[in-house]
Amino acid sequence: MAASFTISYVKLSEIAEKLEARLEGQDCEITGIAGIEEAMPGQITFVANEKYAPAAKTTKASAVIVDEEFPAIEAATLRTKNPYLAFSRAIPLFYHPPRYRPGIHSTAMVAESAKIGKHAHLGAYVVVDEDAEIGDNCVLLPHVVIYRGAKIGNNFFAHAHSVVREFCQVGNDVVLQNGVIIGADGFGFAKDNEGRWEKIVQSGPAIIEDDVEVQANSCVDRASVGETRVGRNTKIDNLAQIGHGSAIGERTMVCAQVGLAGSTEIGNNVILAGQVGVAGHCRVGDNVIITAQSGTHGDIESGKMISGSPGFDHRQWMRAVAAFAKLPELARKIRELEGKVEAALASKQR
16 A cells, blocks of 8 residues: 655646646646645645635735636636636646555455455455455455445445445445445334334345445435435435435435435436435436525426425525515514504594
């Protein structure tokens, strides 16, 4: 295993070439990368949010990645259509994460019937159960557990204490961060005739398609029947709960603390912001955005932007929030008006 924290010296012109950006200003050596307010001479930074545009004038960074229309500044600039993407692609030029040599640690337990692909790294106390299959170039860090009959593709990277449960399927290029559970039992119980909860067996696997990343301590539950599925290139943030029998489409972003109740269907290119809750047996269409802390209880048409709890159209929600802030003043005016009406009525009676 090796991690690189050594200082890299890269010419700004070389960075521009690798990022397919246009260099304006003096070429120089870049030694690192940082946020615009923390950057020091020798480092490169970026501006992708207008909020930070004024900081570009005072940043100590030697170079700034900006968009094509950004005004000229004192520091050298790399101009590109997508500064945030360019910045993300610049990071690997300076930071190289640990690489793990192929091999199986002496404390790892791999069942005889399990199949492990080429160039695998299995860390301390890893367990791979009977009939599990893992593709080439996998990395399983300490205490990862792969249950019986799980099928996992190539380039799988599982951080410490992540788990793939029995008969689940994981595609190629999947990353599980620490503590992720793929295929834990769904929350299914039925009451018997005496009112006691009886567990419903969760027989269906969780299926994770290619190029998915699930971040720390999130759960994708298995289904009672059928399957739970997460589509290609979807990203799930920390502490998210994907309920049993749910289906998430491709290229969807599920942010921290989102909860999907069972049998929820989420389309492609959807963004569920932090702490969104989606009721079960609902369909959320493609290209929908649901803003933070919103709660939905019905189907949502494709292309909608939803806010609030219960959630409704974002623009209407913004107007409602603006009106809500005025309610105390409106209530005061109503009380004053009521007082005037009562006074007028009393005057007429006299």
